[in-house]
Amino acid sequence: MEGKTLFDKIWDSHVVKSIEDGPDVLFIERHYIHEVTSPQAFEGLRKRGIKVFNPERVLATPDHNIPTKNQHLPIKEELSRIQVETLKKNCEEFGVTMYGLGHPLNGIVHVIGPELGLTQPGMTIVCGDSHTSTHGAFGSIAFGIGTSEVEMTLATQCIMQPKPKRMRINIEGELEKGVTSKDIILYIISKISTGGGTGYFIEFAGSAIRSLSMEARMTICNMSIEMGARGGMIAPDETTFEYLKGRDFAPKGEQWDKAVEYWKTLKTDDDAVFDKELTFDAADIEPMITYGTNPGMGTGITGNIPTLEEVDESSQKSFLKSLDYMGFKPGDKLEGKKIDYVFVGSCTNGRIEDLRMFANAVKGHKKADDVVAWIVPGSHKVEKQAEEEGIKAILEEAGFELRQPGCSACLAMNEDKIPAGMYSVSTSNRNFEGRQGPGARTMLASPLTAAAAAITGKLTDPRTIL
């Protein structure tokens, strides 16, 4: 019998039942919830007159709607406030733990799960949020679900899913200085398109991936959904164990040793076969920037927007519509384009290493006068660490302000909206039309590229400021 992939090992060990020519009934070990995609699910439980199956497996945090200034005050926007209050009421009624606004453990759901040690190798994890794929960095199966599925998981701790196909993407070799994990994932998506991973669960492997820190790995898995994949994962190793050890909810003492022994078994067998396998050379990857309205429309920062002839005929109409929205022309050079806003944050790049990277790059420089920059930590823990490490001081010295944690301008559900027509260099995950506010023009990049743009006021190769 041929070997099994990491994905198969975890999936198969969580199947309660397989329905013939139908989905698997998959047991879910960890369920994260937030205020936007859960109210209708709790309402469903109420209508059915049922309880939460196992409240200990659920953790709630409001993050999408919350302000990033003056969090001690009531939320000004009424609908946002109602959603956040509804989450609190639902959690109280159904006995679910919530780290609410102002709680020292509050933060973006995909930032706090890992930092609290709740996300662990070998687990099945869901959340009503597509970026749940982030948690796959620990060697778990983690994916986003809709609200009907949130209700399902609350009610039964299971979900019905057809088993996806398996893909492995190898990144081999060494990354050039100034190239980050964000550039790796934007590069992959630019190569295989936003639909290239649809139907697959992806394992990221290869020497360049192995050399990454946990936080850098999370950035990669976070954006696997942007190529359409159900999720992404990276086999756990010493880097993973080192990150988890001692965290609030990580196993302790003898249990820790037992856990590590089990986690070490979680890897793809040498003779396992994937439905698809791709390999890229790390040395080919430049700092990336997107120029269009989906994350696949990206290129190296020294590159140009494709000319019309370089685009498939069937896609030309969508390509031109996208460039028209962005105010760009086919063939335009990207370096040197003027920008208006910089956003550093989100579940993609809102962790301490991201802030550290940004701060180190802007140290000794000044923010360009005509750039508005929002630096938003992913959690209160990140915020606190940024103060303790002196990152906040470096940022302030360079003319930047550290705001309070939340999803913020990644999806602009709170007040942090980029005005119509403005160009934003953003470390978030989506450059869809209107994503950062109606009419906003988003260009996705790493914290380093964001730093270079913030101090020069234009798209700049970050390698020139290092």
Added chain:
Amino acid sequence: MPIEKFTTLISTAYPLPIENVDTDQIIPARFLKATTKDGFGDNLFADWRYNKDGSPKEDFVLNKPEYQGSKILVAGKNFGSGSSREHAAWAVQGYGLRAVVSSFFADIFKNNALNNGVLPVQVSEEFLQKIFAEIEKDPKTEIEINLEKQTITLKATGESEGFEINSYKKDCMLNGFDDIDYLLNMKDEIAEFEKKLPSFN
């Protein structure tokens, strides 16, 4: 909670020949603040459909008189990419659509649609282009979707193509069953399963 049954649908269709229509276009994030499932249909494709002052943009397909009342949306490849928001499926369903036809769907949207009685019908790129061409020729052209037989047919020309759906989901759609009812019947089995999982606490 039962979903609306789906057997055979004969309807005209709204053509949206744009690729990679993402969930932020289907329902922009600022409309996700509701705590019920109602009313999302009014904001389906809000930024493409309305001017800043709230008046309808006349050139957007949902606002064109010739397609009014259609129950099918035909869209370019990779429909529904992006966020997991089920609000996108609620918006499609709330607008009165029962099926979306495309040459490729994002996974989460597909699941969400099925969980709300909206049938995603995946056809070949070639057939998709035929449908667009036929609608362009005659906006009143009808399309028949037969779930039992798993076929989609252009009534005007009789051209037909099969589509895939797993038999469990097909059964749910034909009968209006929902997954939660199925899982609730398995609760004891699930509780037993949970006891056998590795735990390190």
